[in-house]
Amino acid sequence: MNIPYTVEERPDTGLANGKLGIWLFLASEVMLFGALFSTYIILRVGAAEWPHGELNVWLGMANTFILIGSSVTMVMAWASLKLNKWGAHRGYLIATFLLAGIFLVNKYFEYADHFRRGEGPWHSTFLAIYFTLTGLHGIHIIGGMIVMAYFIGPGAKLWKKNPEQFANRIEYTGLYWHFVDLVWIFLFPVLYLL
Amino acid sequence: MHSEVDHVKKSIRTYMMIGAALFVFTAITVAVNQVHLAVPMAITVALIIAGMKGSMVASVFMHLSHEKKWVYGALLLTVAGFIILLFLPLVTVLDGIGTSSEPARAAAEHAAPGGH
Numbered sequence: 011m012n013i014p015y016t017v018e019e020r021p022d023t024g025l026a027n028g029k030l031g032i033w034l035f036l037a038s039e040v041m042l043f044g045a046l047f048s049t050y051i052i053l054r055v056g057a058a059e060w061p062h063g064e065l066n067v068w069l070g071m072a073n074t075f076i077l078i079g080s081s082v083t084m085v086m087a088w089a090s091l092k093l094n095k096w097g098a099h100r101g102y103l104i105a106t107f108l109l110a111g112i113f114l115v116n117k118y119f120e121y122a123d124h125f126r127r128g129e130g131p132w133h134s135t136f137l138a139i140y141f142t143l144t145g146l147h148g149i150h151i152i153g154g155m156i157v158m159a160y161f162i163g164p165g166a167k168l169w170k171k172n173p174e175q176f177a178n179r180i181e182y183t184g185l186y187w188h189f190v191d192l193v194w195i196f197l198f199p200v201l202y203l204l
Numbered sequence: 205m206h207s208e209v210d211h212v213k214k215s216i217r218t219y220m221m222i223g224a225a226l227f228v229f230t231a232i233t234v235a236v237n238q239v240h241l242a243v244p245m246a247i248t249v250a251l252i253i254a255g256m257k258g259s260m261v262a263s264v265f266m267h268l269s270h271e272k273k274w275v276y277g278a279l280l281l282t283v284a285g286f287i288i289l290l291f292l293p294l295v296t297v298l299d300g301i302g303t304s305s306e307p308a309r310a311a312a313e314h315a316a317p318g319g320h
Contacts, residue, residue: 024272033275037282044286052293067234074230082223085265089219092212188265195257198230199250203237 017174032182036189039150043193046146050139050200061136066120070202073116074194080109081191084184091177096169100162103180106187107158110151117148140201147197150190157183222264229257 015027023030054060087102124130124137131141161180168176233253241249263269268279 023274025274030274030278033278037278040279040282041285041289045289048290048293051290067237071230071234075227078223078226078230081226081261081265082219085219086216089212089216093209185266188261191265192258192261195226195261196254199233199237199254203233203250204243204247 017172017178026178028178028182032185036185039189043143043146046139046143047196047200050143053135053139057135061134064136065140065202066123067202069116069120070198073113074198076109076113076116077191077194080106080113081188083109084187088177088180088184091169091173091180094173099180100166103158103162107155107162110155110158114148114151114155117144143197143201147190147193150193154183154187154190157186218264222260226257226260229253 013027017026019026020030083102083105087099087106090096090099090102121141129137131138161183165179166176168179233250236249236253237246240246268275
């Protein structure tokens with residue numbers, strides 16, 4: 011049995027099912043991160059004092075550049091498929107995967123430095139919300155990497171069978187990835203600079 | 205089909221420009237932070253820049269500038285839900301509703317001098 015509307019648009023929504031599905035998923039993600047951002051605001055407003063300069067701004071900035079770069083390579087991976095350039099698509103998708111890996115390595119060094127100094131989430135309210143927000147974001151990076159690894163590896167076979175469906179899947183992966191980038195765009199100033 | 209290819213070709217230039225703009229705005233955010241503005245001003249500037257960057261990612265990379273109404277509808281509901289959630293914690297500071305503060309204060313004053 012074929013799943014309907016994987017490529018063509020449903021007449022009632024005007025969207026392929028996958029696209030509506032990923033947007034509904036992203037809507038739930040907005041609520042998840044939104045709730046945590048609200049928590050941050052409440053904690054910060056209620057705190058007698060809030061630490062400044064606890065985090066390495068330059069490492070945070072480097073990670074922001076890395077994620078923005080990965081968003082560009084991700085959208086280019088999708089655009090390359092639309093232009094029927096398979097080789098370019100592979101290159102861009104692998105680059106996105108590698109940039110995500112570099113982001114996590116940087117995050118590992120940041121976390122390791124905190125734990126070496128005995129500054130875990132239990133140390134202060136700031137570090138508790140910092141580890142919660144960045145940890146959840148890191149899990150999303152890992153989730154994105156698993157999906158990308160699938161499309162670099164076994165999932166790539168679909169391109170030969172149904173190129174349009176494959177391009178749609180890359181587009182949905184991209185939407186998720188840009189959302190992960192978007193969350194970091196707000197996390198960086200909120201945690202590292204303010 | 206040809207029009208879609210042409211559209212994607214044109215979009216690539218936009219993607220690159222937006223990517224470059226995001227790099228520049230990130231650098232500006234950090235540069236402003238080095239100036240050590242007053243906290244309210246620093247928060248305002250940083251969040252305005254982050255908002256601009258976020259809207260660029262959403263509208264161009266996520267193609268929200270030309271999406272179908274169902275996507276906008278889902279996001280509108282999300283924003284409404286988010287705003288409700290944002291203000292929901294206010295209930296915790298309004299838990300005195302329905303109770304009069306006068307008897308409580310009188311009882312506290314009565315108890316305070318002798319302690320009994």
